[in-house]
Amino acid sequence: MKHTLAVLVENRPGVLTHISGLISRRAFNIESIAAGYTEEAETTRITIVVEADDMELEQVVNQLSKLVDVIKITDLTGIDGIHRELALIKVKASSETRSDIVDIVDIFRAKIVDVNRETMVIELTGEETKIDALCEVLADHGIIEIVRTGKVALSRGPVPAKDL
């Protein structure tokens, strides 16, 4: 099953390489990894989505925890929270198809962030499945390229991941 891990690390050079290197050499099955600064200047938060059974998950968490720069790992999988990904989709859009695409974009509550004579770029934030669904519908119009950030996740309620 898929697990979403919030990994808090010291914001030091090479820390992301440490994490990704460990993941690849221990042959863990990672679906996405997204990193960015946090409310604390010295801390980076990395959201990792990993496909693993219980035993594998335990290994992922234990091995990552051993890295000197890793502060805390929280499994957000069973916790009520907000899971989001951002996608930018460049799709073919002629004057004939443009209004169709605008309708689709409205239904998905996505945004059009670039238009020209031949294409549009659509921005969508949402859960993975919602982005998948939009991509599927837009495929009929011809997708030129897609970029996705990988999932980020935050628990609901007042308690931060570091205290969970």
Place this chain on the structure above:
Amino acid sequence: MMESRSDQMIKPGSERNLTGAEILLKALAEENVELIFGYPGGAVLPLYDALLQSPIRHVLVRHEQAAAHAADGYARVSGKPGVCLATSGPGATNLVTGIANAYMDSVPLVVLTGQVPTTLLGTDSFQEVDITGITMPITKHSYLVKDVRDIPRIVKEAFYIAGSGRPGPVAIDLPKDVQAATAVPETASLNLKSYKVFGKGNAGQIMEAAKAIRTSKRPVLYAGGGVISAGADGALRELCRKTGLPVVTTLMGIGSLPHGHPNLLGMVGMHGTVTANYAVDDCDLLIAVGVRFDDRVTSGLGHRFATKAKVIHIDIDPAEIGKVVRANIPIVGDARQILEDIRERAEPPEIADWWRQIRLWQESHPLNYAQTDLSPQLIMETIGELAGETTVVATDVGQHQMWAAQFYPVQRSRHFLTSSGLGAMGFGLPAAIGAQLARPEALVFLIVGDGGFQMTMQELATIVQYRLPVKIALLNNGVLGMVRQLQGVFCGERFSEIQLHANPDFLKIAEAYGILGIRVKTAADVEKAVQKALAHQGPVLMDFLISADEWVWPMVPPGKAITEMLGR
């Protein structure tokens, strides 16, 4: 000299300013470093210049790989982190095998490398390699120092990380301009809020473990290198005394109980004793201490290993728990404390029947060998008998290593040094050098094959230069014996590239270095030769001409369960 940014930030004219190199050596001295194994080069010129004024002794090896292995041998014997030093580029890459070796066997090392100046980093400049990148998977942690003022803190952290928890190598890469930059050295403190070291085990789990021992019918304690690195050998003996538990050890665990101890069933695994393997297979409680269920023990078959047993797994590294074998009672923490705590709560189980079974196995499957013209096993036994129990034994990798593990009567922990996890040929001689420098008063024996010996043979010069009286037992069969044995068993005796046709006359090699050489051709001469070697003040090389047809038995073929031994 390259000017660094940090240089400009320090106010000029301060008399207490030191160079990065001086600060480093001062910081090493504060960590009680007495000895560095190293090899100089362009990117460490400032460091070697500063060494001239430092009380720290430098041992000049003949190849950087030997510097890492010697620091490793030093650390295994002394229990303190070993320190090695090399220049950038090829100096650093030559250390890699030694670092990997220490990582696999959880040996504390602090590895210092020179690096090109920070202004040239990333430009593929002369002798530049990304050594922190290269060694990332084989170090516990690493640092690329960019500011001279960070040196005291980094050194302090490196020694703390290397020696605490599950020990391992830590690398510090020092750009040349950082070595030359100056600063006022400040007292450093650790800044490691995310690094955790486990101490006492969970009290509830310890109670559970004690209860499981009391109610077990067929328990076995499986002791590994963690027992030795935690200094838990005494605690293990006391637990045995109180509970009567039978004990098997891994290759790394040899010495955790003295050879001949009534509770010791010998080594478990691929070349383990039949009794140890049968006992592990049949036990109802496996108390695993400081082990990682390596595939040379389990044959890579975690799911077929000790299948009838409830498993207590004691380890300081939480990532080892459940990695290969599911533990019923995991206890994370320091092996010595945990074994002491378990002993306090444990009561002897009723295992007289179990011991009867074990004694039956021991009687019907003793560890023995064929008496040939010159049996290698006899050489091990004779050296063990004559050298005495305080002797430190280093081995290389191969058949001789397994004969030493099986037949050399190791009596103490930290007295048997061997490359276990990595199985790195060439380890033996430099490790013996490190051991002899750690314990100048001790007798140090190297047991080595003619293949591995030739991988680091150049270190004979180091032995002579530093007057190290290492006694070398070279088991010379003219072949790569362990590979030959594997080809014999698995490739239908189609022997491929295992003949060492152009071996030199090793006595002439010894003579060339001014080392006493003794050739031994028959069993009858073994005792006399060993006595002569022991009587000689300086280093000795004994060239034992053994047959290529001597094989290591018993043997569990890879992929077979540990009860499916050949040659039992």
